[in-house]
Amino acid sequence: MEPFRVILLPGSVLPAGLAYRALIQALGPEVQAVAKDLELYKTDEPPADWTLDTEVDGVQREADERGWQTFHLVGYSGGGAVALAFAAKHPDRLQSLALLEPAWAGNWDWSAAYTRHWKQYQELEALPPEQFMPAFMRLQVRPDVVLPPQAPGPPPPWMAKRPAGIREFLRSFKEYDLDRARLAAFDRPVFFALGGLSHPDDYGEIAARLARVFFPDFHLEVFPHRHHFDPPHRIEPDRLAEGLRRHWASVEAGTPAA
Template sequence: MKPQVVCIPGSVAPAAQRYAPLIDAVGDAADLHLKDLEVYGESPPRSDYAIEDELKAIDRFADSENLDRFHLIGYSAGGFIALAYAGTRPERLLTLALFEPAAIPGRRTNLEQELFAVLEAKLRGLQGSQFMAAFVREQVKPGVKVPPPPAAVSPEMQKRPAGIAALIAAFEAYGFDRGRLADASFPVFLGYGDLTHEVESVKASVLAGLFIDIRVRRYPGIHHFVPPELIYTRAHAHELLSHWRGADVSASQLSL
């Protein structure tokens, strides 16, 4: 059977846009099931929106696709959600793959807290286009050029500032024991770009210290806001296919 992969996007591009290059590169070698974020189900987001809403929605989505166990991939905010899912529902996962998770659930190290406090301070009080401009600028290394904002903002993109703010608040409120990740038996693949803010290397180091089976890959010339096709290249897709297939073989052998 082909790898069955549930794909969770970040807070900006929807799943179909974020993962289109990966679907192209993988072809018929795997089935990718796209799951958008619940935070954008209502505009503005519900005042009681929480990460648990996303986790329960993944359960429902996987059940609707008849997926008992599956591979999970998350980008940015979807990476945080995927990590929370991995820690609370490990029995459902065959593998986990991440690209620059927005944060790691649970109590932060001092260095993580310091770096996130700077970002949150820069965003505080901003709205609309000012919020988005600061959000993008603060997540790349100094001097890195980012794409200009679109001339016209679509109704869907108008939801993003409020959605991102709701996600950041939900990250802070989510209670999680990072020790749960140390108990995970499935393999993990983590990618990040060398032009993204230094917080990515900090998160990579933290995750490498938590998971017992993790591969970390740094991609040159890449940052958080390059077009999706520059992240999910054919080479990256090949690495993910190897990641998924290896776990599928192990799972089938264990079931014999």
């Protein structure tokens, strides 16, 4: 059997190599895994015309350069939102989709709880940088979760780009037209990893809506002790790798994942 061809998209904070190092090691040599950095951070400042489509085009270029007509796509957080946009625009390129708590999944008729929660993200835009990141992180986990303290010493150089990049994601989420009909027509298998300690009005709501409304072949895997900032791909890579390999193998075999 040929190796699985996989593109891994990171969230809006960690670079792809750091985010997926443990998972790529756990996946092993039978997986051709490419950790692709976001187009958003290729320059010192976010491009003036950046949208989710900029990232969609970047994924397509990456696959084309490797000669991959079809491949498996994995996206975490902001990268998960990109993965959904890619599935809507280029469903024929994907063998499967894996979503690791996508940060956004369209501007539709969400529940009242989700809508209230999302308004709090919009309110972050008025905060100064030193308050922005802690507030941004707090919104994504259950209220009783203790978030890890900031690492001692100066932040890494790439961190300076992140507040502006996160704001660009939030802006694009407000403006982007994720084609509901095309997404609903996506018939490839979808895997969703959900942390049990992530905020239920955020990622829990997204998982439930995608399973109920959009994807007929949807597999949800819950990691009870994980949340958005200690995600499975970094903290439980072996278990996640096992689930992903099972997911991809089911695609190759043409049978539902167990």
